[in-house]
Amino acid sequence: MTYTPATQDQLLAIRVNAGIEELAQSEKFAAAEPDMVEAIVSGIGEFAAGEWAPLNRAGDLEGAKLENGVVRLPEGFAEAYAHYVEQGWNAIAGPVEFGGQGLPFTLSCNVLENLGTANMAFNLLPMLSVGAIESLEHHGSKALQEKYLPRLVSGEWSGTMNLTEPQAGSDVGALRTTAQPIEDGEHAGKYRIKGQKIYITWGEHELAKNIVHLVLARLPDAPEGSRGISLFIVPKYHVKDDGTLGSHNDLRCVSIEHKLGINASPTCVMSYGDNGECIGELVGAENRGLMAMFTMMNNARINVGNQGVQIGERATQQALGYAQERVQSARAGSPDKSPIAIVEHPDVRRMLLRMKALTEGARALLYYTAGQVDRGTLGDTAAGARGEVLTPLIKAWGTDIGIEVASLGVQVHGGMGFIEETGAAQHWRDSRIAPIYEGTNGIQAADLVTRKLGLDGGEALTGLISDIARDAKDEPRLAALAADCEAVANWMREEASLDDRLAGSVPFCTMLAVAVAGWQLLRQLRAVESGESPGLAAAKPASVRFFIDRIVPEASGQKAAATAGAEPLYAISTEQLVG
Structure with missing residues (x-):
């Protein structure tokens, strides 16, 4: 099935929720003028629908295949990626000094939204590269930046991040990959990397001319746990001083995983240093690798949340199309007993409106988050802290x-x-990985009720809830949810033990996310009622009212679970639980 880019709703979210016009008043983002923004949003939508969407089904059915150490993709992927690079889409938010356009992260999110709605598995390739660029931009030396960033920014080379090992899943501190300093010879000052990493997205392929792996490893005599981890850049092909490619580094793809979904995304088991000659370069300071990698991971976490919007949009469009075509049964209670399209049946209409409202709510939250990240980049520390709260x-x-x-x-x-x-x-199968990678959703919720709960002395989260409550005065259901969020946050700060907070973390995360999404949808509705996006004047009120009247009260119902504490979880022993 093809899809139609949600250009109008995206532009509304970019204007209202991200506040792109305000961002464009800064010197850094001055190029993000309305005409430029509209050209990017419509242009990437057309490109994604025309070149990436037609490959989605073949990618699912044929998948990526490992043949003699080389990952092969279905016909058409190489050409589509080449066109993506040629048209400059990878460089939208890249640093200007390395060939990027320097536009807001908000617009980078839009590029990825459209590409991912067209083809989620394929979109993981540029998504990881965006994160690699971010990490090197913040933590790489000038020499490393000049060596790698121009081609990463253009998309000529792609990037990955290598954290997970067979014995170390979410516990990154348990990794065993090693980095041995090289003291002399042609690689003096670099490191020999040795170890194995699993679940490496797009770890091997032939679409880009080089793959720049960011690899976490442990130096000799490094402290135990996460405090002793360093980050290294390990290219598939060595890069010469003049920027040209040299010989193949001592690394290889051992296998690719057979997965539930995203079959066109090669999820690789990577082996480094089988012959003792895998060469890497240090990124940032020794034993500070996790901090450098988290720069990439925080970027990726927002973009993984974006994948929820992507798959929601694609699934909604397909369901709407099918519901208009599928004729079955007469309308209940109608004197006319002729069969009608199922879109006219109340429960089908409920499901379709729920799909639409949830997708638009997630999109509003996505662009609000992106806008706060952009403000943080401009030096607004309060917005930066709010962006950190919004990320999980x-x-x-x-x-x-x-x-x-x-x-x-x-x-x-x-x-x-x-x-x-x-x-x-396929949409369901593809979607199922997203709550798992880049930190499981349980880890995101735990982050919310530990570090983010007290960020800026608690003001980052408290201020967010206060803003929602102030704007929702005329919406009793949303105002009630904001009050419930405040009550849970206060309980967690003042009364709950750490175990209690963790036990209630997921319901609280849901409550707060729905509150923010409902607030941002309300802002959209008010803008549309004031004349913004006239093409949405009929549909937007219906989806916003569905969200506030039906989804918001469900989130308020999570308050009891959020404050139930940990004791009920341990009312029986582990032995009794497992039988």
């Missing part, structure tokens, strides 16, 4: 929404949704 919300709730909407899409199709040929099942 968009990652966790956004990806939960992707799964729910994709599942509803299958349900709208009925039995045909369970048949692979319709493509509805």
Whole structure:
């Protein structure tokens, strides 16, 4: 199935929720004028729909294949990626001094939204490169930046991040990959990397001319745990002083995983230093690698939340199309017993409106988060802190929404949704990874109720809730949810133990995310009622009212779970639990 880019709703979110016009008043983002923004949003939508979307089904059916150490993609992927690079889409938010356009992160999010709605598995390739650029820009030496950033920014080379090992999943501090300093010879000052990493997204492929791996490893005599981790840049091909490519580094893809979904994204097991000659260069300071990698991960977490929007949009469009075509049964209570399109049946209409409202809510939260990140880049520390609070919300709730909407899409199709040929099942299968990678949603919720709860003395989170409450005075359901969020936050700060907070973290994360999304949808509705985006004047009020009247009260219902404490979880022993 093809898709139509959600250009109008994206522009509304970029203007209202991200506040792009305010960002463009700064010197750094002055180029983000309205005409430029509209050209980017419409242009990437057309490109994604025309070149990446047609490859989505073939990518799912054929997938990536490892042949003699080389990952092969279905026909058309190489050409589509080459066109993506040639048209400059990878460079939208890249640093100007290294060939980027220097535009706001908000617009980079839009590029990835459109590409991911067209083809989620394919979109993981540029998404990881964006994160690699961010990490090197903040932590790489000038020499490393000059050596790697121009081609990463252009997309000629791609980037990955290598954290996970077979024995160390979310516990990154348990990694065993080593880095041995080289004291003499042609590689003096560099390091020999040795170890194995798993779940490396796009770890091997032939679409880019080089792959720049960012690898976490441990130096000799480094402290135990996460305090002893360093970050290294390990290219697939050595890079000569003049920037040209040399010989193949001592690294290889051992295998690719057979997954539930995202089959066109090669998820690789990577082996480094089988012959003792895998050469890497240090990024940042010794034993400070996790901090450098988290720069990349925080970027990636927002973009993974973006994937919830992407899959939600694609599944919603497909369900709407099917519901208009599928004729079945007469309308209940109608004197006319002729069968009608299922879109006219109340429960199908409920599911479709829920899909639409959840997707638009997640999009509003996404661009609000991106706008706060951009303000933080401009030096607004309060906005930067708010962006940190919002990141676990968009990652966790956004990806939960992707799964729910994709599942509803299958349900709208009925039995045909369970048949692979319709493509509805692919959206659900693709969506299911997003709550797991880049820090599970449980980890995001834990981050919210530990570090983010007290960020800036608690003001980052408290101020956010206060802003919601102030704007929601005329919306009793949303105002009630804001009050519930405040009550839970206060309980967690003042009464709850750490275990209690962690036990209630997921429901609280959901509550706060829905509150922010509802608030941002309310801002959209007010803008549309004031004449913004006239093409949405009919549809937007319906989706916003559905969200506030039906989804917001559900989130308020999570308050009891958020404050139930940890004791009920341990009311029986582990032995009794497992039987």
